[in-house]
Amino acid sequence: xxxxxxxxxxxxxxxxxxxxxxxxxxxxxxxxxxxxxxxxxxxxxxxxxxxxxxxxxxxxxxxxxxxxxxxxxxxxxxxxxxxxxxxxxxxxxxxxxxxxxxxxxxxxxxxxxxxxxxxxxxxxxxxxxxxxxxxxxxxx
Amino acid sequence: xxxxxxxxxxxxxxxxxxxxxxxxxxxxxxxxxxxxxxxxxxxxxxxxxxxxxxxxxxxxxxxxxxxxxxxxxxxxxxxxxxxxxxxxxxxxxxxxxxxxxxxxxxxxxxxxxxxxxxxxxxxxxxxxxxx
Numbered sequence: 001x002x003x004x005x006x007x008x009x010x011x012x013x014x015x016x017x018x019x020x021x022x023x024x025x026x027x028x029x030x031x032x033x034x035x036x037x038x039x040x041x042x043x044x045x046x047x048x049x050x051x052x053x054x055x056x057x058x059x060x061x062x063x064x065x066x067x068x069x070x071x072x073x074x075x076x077x078x079x080x081x082x083x084x085x086x087x088x089x090x091x092x093x094x095x096x097x098x099x100x101x102x103x104x105x106x107x108x109x110x111x112x113x114x115x116x117x118x119x120x121x122x123x124x125x126x127x128x129x130x131x132x133x134x135x136x137x138x139x140x
Numbered sequence: 141x142x143x144x145x146x147x148x149x150x151x152x153x154x155x156x157x158x159x160x161x162x163x164x165x166x167x168x169x170x171x172x173x174x175x176x177x178x179x180x181x182x183x184x185x186x187x188x189x190x191x192x193x194x195x196x197x198x199x200x201x202x203x204x205x206x207x208x209x210x211x212x213x214x215x216x217x218x219x220x221x222x223x224x225x226x227x228x229x230x231x232x233x234x235x236x237x238x239x240x241x242x243x244x245x246x247x248x249x250x251x252x253x254x255x256x257x258x259x260x261x262x263x264x265x266x267x268x269x270x271x
Binding site: 009031036103104105106107108110111113116117118122124125128129131132 | 142145146149150153154156157160164172228255256259260261262263264265267
């Protein structure tokens with residue numbers, strides 16, 4: 001019983017830590033990269049509510065790791081992560097207005113390719129988990 | 141076995157993503173450190189009053205390390221193809237446009253190119269040529 005309680009607390013701690021890491025990446029690192037290097041602002045407020053949901057899902061996945069329900073929860077969590085990235089990067093089409101010698105200049109860049117690659121790759125570990133899960137069921 | 145497979149595909153995914161991001165990061169760094177990475181100049185070579193034709197010379201110089209492809213300059217609803225640009229390339233094109241008055245030379249200029257054939261980059265200047 002005590003061991004189970006410990007496991008749950010450990011899972012919550014891991015889920016929260018993972019959430020904080022993702023929060024740091026999406027709210028601090030991502031906007032920093034785009035604002036500093038590309039001078040393209042990112043609207044953080046547009047995706048923060050999804051981020052809280054994502055963190056809660058991650059914690060649930062950690063607690064229920066040994067239960068089959070963790071697999072669909074993990075898929076939902078990945079979908080939410082993809083949605084956050086999609087919103088943060090404005091569907092891959094970023095634009096900003098800058099002033100060069102007092103002239104209004106619009107700059108836009110299409111990052112769809114890398115965005116779709118990240119979306120695809122973010123599901124790869126989940127596919128491996130699913131494959132592993134169904135193989136285990138077949139074996140047993 | 142699955143843990144190794146998962147780690148392997150994750151590493152491959154990260155490497156491919158970094159490879160895809162490399163040109164845009166380098167281009168972003170270069171342009172933020174050097175505002176004159178891609179100077180574009182326009183010279184009016186000739187203005188024929190009787191024919192109402194203006195001959196313009198447009199020059200593009202590129203100092204960056206990431207190749208730029210399909211470079212276009214658009215104004216007066218026309219596209220002028222400059223081509224591909226690599227480090228140190230300077231390309232000049234001559235454009236003949238019909239104008240009733242030299243004052244009509246457009247202020248809106250659109251520049252479009254692909255960074256390493258991957259990312260479309262567009263600059264629209266409302267006040268003349270960017271440089």
